[in-house]
Amino acid sequence: MSLPLSLQSKNVFLATALIATASMALFSGSGAMAFPEYQQFVEKHSGRTANCSMCHTNDSGPTGNDAGQIGSLTEAKLKQLNEARAAFEPGQDVDNPILNKFGNAIVKKIGMKNVLQYRSDPEKLATALGGKDDLDGDGIADSREFLDGTDPLNASHGDPWLLFVHNFSRYRVHIALAVLSIGLLLYGFNKVIAALSSSMEKKK
Amino acid sequence: MIDSLLLIALPYVAIVVCIVGSVWRIRTQAFGLSALSSQFLESRKLLWGSLPWHIGIGLILAGHLIALFCPELWRSLLANPTILLVIESAGIGLACLSVVGLMVLFWRRLTSARIQAVTSVMDLVVLTLLLGQIVIGMIVALQYHWGAVWATTTATPYVWSLATLQPDVSFVADLPPLMKAHIVGAWLLILLIPFSRLIHIFTVPLEYLFRPPQKVVWTNPRHHEATAFLSDDEARRDFIKGMAALFVGGALLSVGALDKVFRFFFGPRLSPKEEAEIMGTRVKRLEATANEKKLELERQTSDYIFVAKLSELQAKEGKYFIDFAMCPALAFLDGNNLPNLISAKCTHLGCTVLNQVDSQGRILCPCHLSYFDIATGVPNAGAPAKEPLPHLPWAVMDESGKMVAHKSANGKIIGTAPAGNAESYSVFLAKHLAEESKA
Amino acid sequence: MSPISGLNDVVAFVSERFPVDKLNFHSMIEKKEVPIHKMTWGYYTGGLALLFLFVQVVTGLFLLFYYQPTVSDANLSVEYITKYVSCGALIRNMHAWSSSLMIFFTVVHLLTTFAMKAFDRPREITWVAGVCLLLITYGFGFTGYLLPWNQIAVNATKVGLQSVELIGTYLPGAIADLPRILKETFQGEASVGQATLGRFYAMHVVLLPLALFAVLGIHLLQVQLHGMSQGIDRAAQKSEKFFPLFILRDLSVWGVAFLILFVLALCLPFDSFVSFPLLEPYNALGATPPGIKPEWYFYFIYYPLELLPFWLILLLSNLLVAGLFLTPWIFRDTSRTTLGFLALLGTLYLIIMTIFGHNIYEIFKGGG
Structure with missing residues (x-):
């Protein structure tokens, strides 16, 4: 029997599996670094579904062999990962390959120590993040987006009402001009209708 | 020297002549204070020429006057790039409209035998001057962008220096010749007011917009039928007001829509970093698709x-x-x-x-x-x-x-x-x- | 009935619906009058659907500049439009909002014309063409939903197409496999993939628009040929000229509608109502994320489908479509009061299912 393709993939798999176990050996417990507590909190608090990609590169979290997961990282990226994981205190610039911009921003803002600590009360994360940072510039603070279960890195995703209010004031000139032009058109139609109907009545 | 002559002497002469001449004409020829309507000689082209011309030039003049009398307000308004773009585009649009109207009027005056009979050389001079003035104004607006802004720091103080009897040409001395020609053209037109049908702008110009040029009605019923449409004051006023609003609103809406459409069509101009980011994502997606196809092939073979x-x-x-x-x-x-x-x-x-x-x-x-x-x-x-x-x-x-x-x-x-x-x-x-x- | 008299009947029917002598500007435009009564607002609903159709055509054309219908690039090209292209987010949002509004007004138009008995003789063809337009509009919604190729799009399409296959379980032996074959022909391969995307794209961008314009042509021609229906049981006292008065009023309404659409599209991204995991690019190898749902305008059939046995829904929806097509003949002698009551019932059902469908679903299925 022939299994060339599958055997090949087997070897590749072996290599990645080795790297993965090696990296995990550095830290105790493979599941400990993924924080489902936050996801559960977000889903319960916001009523929206969420997944790991709010903070992680991969939507199924950091464990595994797919892109953006620990199993797929190169030697250099693994080093980066370990450095980032050691950023216990706030204020350190981190570039963790398994985290997205929001994830890295959280670590920089509050430090890994607090990330670990707030697992028991995820709402504290929002408080610690403060109300100023807004990575996607949609006018809704990252902490608010976390609580609302919306994407903090997508400017067209957020609490609909907050987005509407923010965009309304952001585009107020455009809206004012649109209102002006439509207002003029309505006035114009109105006057022309009045003129036409009165002259039609006259004709009768 | 030439500058002083055209930009200081001419204006004062023009203003004095205009005031004296107009007063004299109003006192001696009260009945002649009109555009000498030729509506009953030819009325169809008059509507298609007169209406766009008066709407276009009226709004453009209004813009000029705001910039002249409230430069601060005007400037703060134009500080917003969107408004600036809208006003400049609206200006060009209105200028086009008035040029079209003027061309129709010109054509009518040149081709209609009845009107030829009442056309004086002064009419032709005024029409030519107006046409030239608007075309020059448009070229200036297109050639030297954002005239609505820079005029408030050049032309406006210049006019005010004349008004306060402390003429100062330096405000406009460095402007391009075309712009100077536009200014000189304006003084010439003012100069000609008392001697031409332009005098009608003193007959309550705003009211003019909304009233029929002349209530000239044929007694012949055949003609009455033809002109019955909008013959009464009220309806005509409404109609003209409505058309003006429709035109301005429509123009504004078109400018807004075209702005969006052109920018969309133009596409993004990305930084190398953004380009690389998109390309990276694209390669990843292609790889994922390729991997999926590999899996499929593997399952087939x-x-x-x-x-x-x-x-x-x-x-x-x-x-x-x-x-x-x-x-x-x-x-x-x-x-x-x-x-x-x-x-x-x-x-x-x-x-x-x-x-x-x-x-x-x-x-x-x-x-x-x-x-x-x-x-x-x-x-x-x-x-x-x-x-x-x-x-x-x-x-x-x-x-x-x-x-x-x-x-x-x-x-x-x-x-x-x-x-x-x-x-x-x-x-x-x-x-x-x-x-x-x-x- | 002899063949000759049968033929005569057909000729009579057609010539009453297509009065050739009225096929001129004078009787179709100049002479047309719009009755004025308490239901006059109903005459504007079709025009509004038409406005949003125009918006769809224009914004759709713009989206075509950048959209790429391949499984690897579709999602990215949509992201590119919203994120990088100037005014791209506005145009895409307008397309999304306008699609919803178009469907909304098409349905409102159907209900009002039903209540006003606008299908009454000789306007049967107007009505039947209108029902076709409604189905085509829903077809636009279904095919367009897939094109962004994100999780919710592909998974919802899968579910939708799979329902077709389920029909097979109710068919006897020989033709039981037919729905599955139909479904696979429709989606082009065994599961939703590149072939499906290509087909849906072609349908959304070429086939359905062609069909729509053809049927719309008949619909509008019929409307102009026969004029406005009287709309209420006792003929209205007053009326006004369709041209130019009603047209101008219609344009005013369009102005307001367009302004609302513009503000909505500018300020409220359509996607913000969906959870973000559902907006991620479709992952063929991953699990289906929770919360997959069709667009809101399918809720009226989606929630019942979730709650009731499939055969019942299948039967009811077939009856509904047949009923819609046969309305002019079924309700020929029904008074407008009764029709209004029926339309009101339909409206209530649609509102309740669309707004509270999820709550109803939770009540019955929440525990399971």
């Missing part, structure tokens, strides 16, 4: 598909893999430490079933909440899914490729769990076994 190491399989959490039909499937470890391969494509509507086994040994389809027993594949009673999830045939092989156990065609398991290190045994999805079981 191979008899055995590698699923996982036997040691990797768990009883409570399934490992996803892709079966021969390119559908998702799950691999679990059964009670005898042998694989249990089951399709993960829900038999209801084809969603992918989740891989976590609950306390009753079931996996859940998240779409419509069917629970499937992983041992039998049967859904719970009352679930939307009626058919069980099919089990898939498998083979366990050692490192040399020797089959130590497999699930046969009739679902019977042949062989037992290999003893020793589970690391060295691999689980394969088996195709020929699958086909046998179908047959």
